Amino acid sequence: MATEIKTKALFGKTPEELRVLIESFGQKPYRAKQLRDALYGERVASVEEITTLPVELRERLEAEGYTVGLPELAQTAKSVDGTERYLVRLADGETVETVWMPGGDGAELPEADGDGYKRATICVSSQVGCAVNCQFCLTAKLGMRRNLTAGEIAGQVAAVLNRHGVQVGKDRINLVFMGMGEPFLNYDSFMDAVRILVHQIGIPESRMTVSTSGIEPAIRRFAEEPVRPNLAISLNASNDTVREAVMPITRKWNIEALLEAVRSIPLGKRQYVTFEYVLLGGVNDQPEHAKEVLALLKGMPAKVNLIVWNPGPGVPYEQPSQESADRFHKMLVDGGIPAFTRRPRGRDIYAACGQLKRTVEEPGLVSIQ
Numbered sequence: 001m002a003t004e005i006k007t008k009a010l011f012g013k014t015p016e017e018l019r020v021l022i023e024s025f026g027q028k029p030y031r032a033k034q035l036r037d038a039l040y041g042e043r044v045a046s047v048e049e050i051t052t053l054p055v056e057l058r059e060r061l062e063a064e065g066y067t068v069g070l071p072e073l074a075q076t077a078k079s080v081d082g083t084e085r086y087l088v089r090l091a092d093g094e095t096v097e098t099v100w101m102p103g104g105d106g107a108e109l110p111e112a113d114g115d116g117y118k119r120a121t122i123c124v125s126s127q128v129g130c131a132v133n134c135q136f137c138l139t140a141k142l143g144m145r146r147n148l149t150a151g152e153i154a155g156q157v158a159a160v161l162n163r164h165g166v167q168v169g170k171d172r173i174n175l176v177f178m179g180m181g182e183p184f185l186n187y188d189s190f191m192d193a194v195r196i197l198v199h200q201i202g203i204p205e206s207r208m209t210v211s212t213s214g215i216e217p218a219i220r221r222f223a224e225e226p227v228r229p230n231l232a233i234s235l236n237a238s239n240d241t242v243r244e245a246v247m248p249i250t251r252k253w254n255i256e257a258l259l260e261a262v263r264s265i266p267l268g269k270r271q272y273v274t275f276e277y278v279l280l281g282g283v284n285d286q287p288e289h290a291k292e293v294l295a296l297l298k299g300m301p302a303k304v305n306l307i308v309w310n311p312g313p314g315v316p317y318e319q320p321s322q323e324s325a326d327r328f329h330k331m332l333v334d335g336g337i338p339a340f341t342r343r344p345r346g347r348d349i350y351a352a353c354g355q356l357k358r359t360v361e362e363p364g365l366v367s368i369q
């Protein structure tokens, strides 16, 4: 796995790291708090804008190469449904994608932005590319390029909040860590980012969902976390044979090992684990598969998000028929498992699940100044 790049980006540093930095400049501790408030409360874009700090200190920070270092929303594509997909440029020139979905995450009905009140879901990337190699996913085609730092993960959120003038605390923002990459293969940076987003930016962890392809040891670590987002598991198949074919990682941890790890997560009374299930026509969408899913999840506080497979160039699957998708959904619900079929968002701009791959600048995208 690629190592994290060493960075002089201030955004992403913990309060403790900021304190140490400010002290190394011979400054009083309250300056560290001012810096923290500017970075995470005001979400400033440059050191120059941190007007609470004396000019000399700002100049010294800049002279020593410190920057705020928010990722840059370089280009955007806007869908007819209001979804915006951004090409996000990182300090070393690598790019990832982040998606803004006004109204909800596709599992709910859209809601208009009345009175300037904003309600949206941001889909965040955790790695450049992905090593997991799920056969139906476009991101897999990139291979694994590098992990994102905590600042780059949380910074995607801050950059998008700034673009839309979101007031955290007033507006209702959900985060889904379902963009490019496998968050649980970049566990430490991912969890550092979560803590920054919760404790510094102010987005509650109950409004966050992380999706994993099923990295068993990381799920067990996650179970021990005092502050953790909701968990979604990409199940995507009802038995090991099919799952191995579509998600080769099943050879490492089979479905039973995965479910065992999921059962180790302490859940509150009304909490449940979400299982995502991408419906692949003729592969995993038949009645016998629905029966197997019901048997697997029996007795678990589980809900299932059915995702109709989004096609991508060079990905050799077919979409399920409307009938088989509806039948699958009905069989789960009749069997006692809450199931939701996800309305695909931004499919026309390749912003839907598993379509985030465009890491080169495209002529169809509009530059953001």
Ligand code: SAH
Binding pocket: 136, 137, 138, 177, 178, 179, 180, 181, 182, 183, 211, 212, 213, 233, 234, 236, 276, 277, 278, 307, 308, 309, 310, 311, 312, 353, 354, 355
């Ligand atoms: N790597 C993580 C999170 C990113 S993928 C994971 O795999 O869980 C987010 C979701 O999109 C996963 O549930 C994945 O199964 C699904 N997905 C991937 N490719 C897809 C495609 N082409 N169509 C629909 N869903 C897809």
Ligand code: SF4
Binding pocket: 130, 131, 132, 133, 134, 137, 138, 139, 140, 179, 180, 181, 182, 213, 234, 354
């Ligand atoms: Fe990686 Fe998730 Fe795509 Fe699988 S579905 S290749 S884990 S991004």
